[in-house]
Amino acid sequence: MVGIRHGHLRPGVVIDLKGIPDLRPAIEEAEGEFTISANTVMTDLEEDERIARHFPALIEAARVVGSVQIRNRATLVGNISNASPAADTPPVLVALGASVVAWSTRGERTLPLDQFWLGYRQTALQPGELLTAVRIPLPRRPAGSAFLKLGRRRALEISIVCVGASIELAPDGAIAAAGLGLGSVAAYTVRASGAEKILVGARPDPEVLAAAGEAALTAATPIDDLRSKADYRRAMVPVLVSRAVAAAVTRAKQGDRQT
Amino acid sequence: MRLQINGRPREVEVAGHEFLLDVLRDGLGLTGSKECCVEGECGACTVLVAGRNVNSCLVLAAEVEGAEITTIEGLGRDGLHPLQAAFLDHAAAQCGFCIPGQLMSACALLDRNPRPTIEQVREAMAGNLCRCASYEQITHAVMDAAAGTAGG
Ligand SMILES: Cc1cc2nc3c(=O)[nH]c(=O)nc-3n(C[C@H](O)[C@H](O)[C@H](O)COP(=O)(O)OP(=O)(O)OC[C@H]3O[C@@H](n4cnc5c(N)ncnc54)[C@H](O)[C@@H]3O)c2cc1C
């Protein structure tokens, strides 16, 4: 919209997806997963208690997108399709193992979110395809998630680095599953698979978290831009990753005690 | 196209690419909503759509056909709205340019959360910039309006 407003985007046609009844705001839980429809805005997520209970990191990320005015219009699917490397909700959605549903007159396909972005502002959508929903699987074990964003001010801030972490714990307290998404450190939101591998099977001790933080750097190819130097971003990734994982672990333990 | 504005249906000619702010100001003469950054940063253009505050500079008029739209002109149609009284009490308006947007965001906040904390007020109003830096007065005016102690 900002691009249209300033005239550097001159679309021949603008399609208002908010007018399509099938895509109206809806957050539904069925068969072990949550489906969030294309027209669901950040405010809808913030107001949903089930999302807060199962995916606290998604609320944390939705809550820092722009201002209230922006969050009342910004859809989750738009935040994904916009394909900005600095977007706030994508690292969380990658960490949670989300997938997106792409629809065209030729049919429907589901693809894992970490295969959706192909390059800077480039997505796997074919001409004629649009996203109708985001799906997030419900964790099967005690789970917790967290989102951390580093910026210079609190409101209306594009992040310097942001991290989404999701952890599932085994009965013996070891990490049974881990998801880590990184924003603002590459051409698009990336998964830190090296760090995930270090976490899975290990106990969430400080040394393990620190090692995972360092390993996350292999997924980071940051650049210098007006918000930050690449070196600073590289220095912050391990810190934010280990803190986000620690917060997710704490939540997983708390959730376990409540149920 | 028919827009429902401040409780009244209004017939307007709108092209597909026209933004709500421009239709309000130029098409309907409702110039209370201000034009400033036109990119969602400042909040001067804030109006309510179905009770939620949005930046009208980033909403196409065609997107809100049929939805109830409230502009600053619709606030306090029966005398001063408590928020307006509180803004006066606190002399919150300096140059006044940002005030319509500030009032609309405050209104949306109090509709959803009638007794916010001061932190919640600051958070909810973060999308409304004030060049005159009247933030303290604005924040306290909103708190007073919430407490029902304004205009006394
Ligand atoms: C002032 C301001 C501050 C902002 N701050 C932040 C911030 O702090 N953090 C952050 O993450 N983002 C921020 N944003 C970005 C923006 O709010 C989000 O990217 C938003 O979620 C986009 O959603 P939308 O529904 O408005 O999509 P649109 O803007 O309408 O669309 C965005 C892109 O996605 C495509 N698209 C939309 N829906 C679909 C679909 N269903 N299928 C296929 N393609 C689709 C569009 O064609 C377009 O290319 C900010 C924006 C503004 C204006």
Ligand code: FES
């Ligand atoms: S004019 Fe719309 S947000 Fe500034």
Ligand code: FES
């Ligand atoms: S009173 Fe002047 S901009 Fe706010």
